[in-house]
Amino acid sequence: MKFIISGKNIDITEGLRFAVEEKIGKLQKYFTNDTEIHVTLSTEKERQKIEVTIPMKGNIVRAEQESNDMYVSIDLVEEIIERQLRKYKTKLLIKQQAAVNLNKEFIEEEVEDDEEIKIIRTKRFAVKPMDAEEACVQMELLGHNFFVFRNAKTDEVNVVYKRKGNTYGLIEPEF
Numbered sequence: 001m002k003f004i005i006s007g008k009n010i011d012i013t014e015g016l017r018f019a020v021e022e023k024i025g026k027l028q029k030y031f032t033n034d035t036e037i038h039v040t041l042s043t044e045k046e047r048q049k050i051e052v053t054i055p056m057k058g059n060i061v062r063a064e065q066e067s068n069d070m071y072v073s074i075d076l077v078e079e080i081i082e083r084q085l086r087k088y089k090t091k092l093l094i095k096q097q098a099a100v101n102l103n104k105e106f107i108e109e110e111v112e113d114d115e116e117i118k119i120i121r122t123k124r125f126a127v128k129p130m131d132a133e134e135a136c137v138q139m140e141l142l143g144h145n146f147f148v149f150r151n152a153k154t155d156e157v158n159v160v161y162k163r164k165g166n167t168y169g170l171i172e173p174e175f
Contacts, residue, residue, distance in 0.1 A: 001028055001035050008042035016041060019071055023078045030085050041070060050077050132170050135160045
């Protein structure tokens with residue numbers, strides 16, 4: 001695996017670099033040698049945050065963790081990524097998709113039944129054309145973290161979502 005480690009408001013010491021490569025390096029068994037692991041360490045006030053992004057063919061594995069201690073954050077994010085990979089593996093096996101970036105040994109391991117994705121509820125609703133600002137207002141009125149709507153300008157299905165710091169994001173699919 002190839003680590004790309006960067007920092008925001010923090011100097012990447014040899015100790016931090018070693019801790020990241022040691023802990024995240026445990027995921028080596030899941031990936032091929034040319035897989036890139038993008039790690040961003042940051043600090044804000046007393047919060048120590050790590051973001052890990054692993055681009056894979058057709059997908060991205062991403063996790064972030066925040067705590068008072070960067071080393072604790074590193075430990076926690078590794079556990080999250082490993083759990084995500086196990087779920088992804090189950091999805092691959094069910095849909096019989098190719099796993100270009102994953103080692104064959106990992107794919108061939110037995111899959112536990114409790115990791116299967118189960119949809120337990122389906123909602124249907126009319127999608128009213130509106131602009132992104134109106135969709136944000138509607139999302140707030142419903143008390144949700146995201147809202148699906150038809151963009152009145154483009155006639156495409158978009159999603160607005162709530163971000164940290166009381167800000168909003170907009171997802172516009174490209175086809």
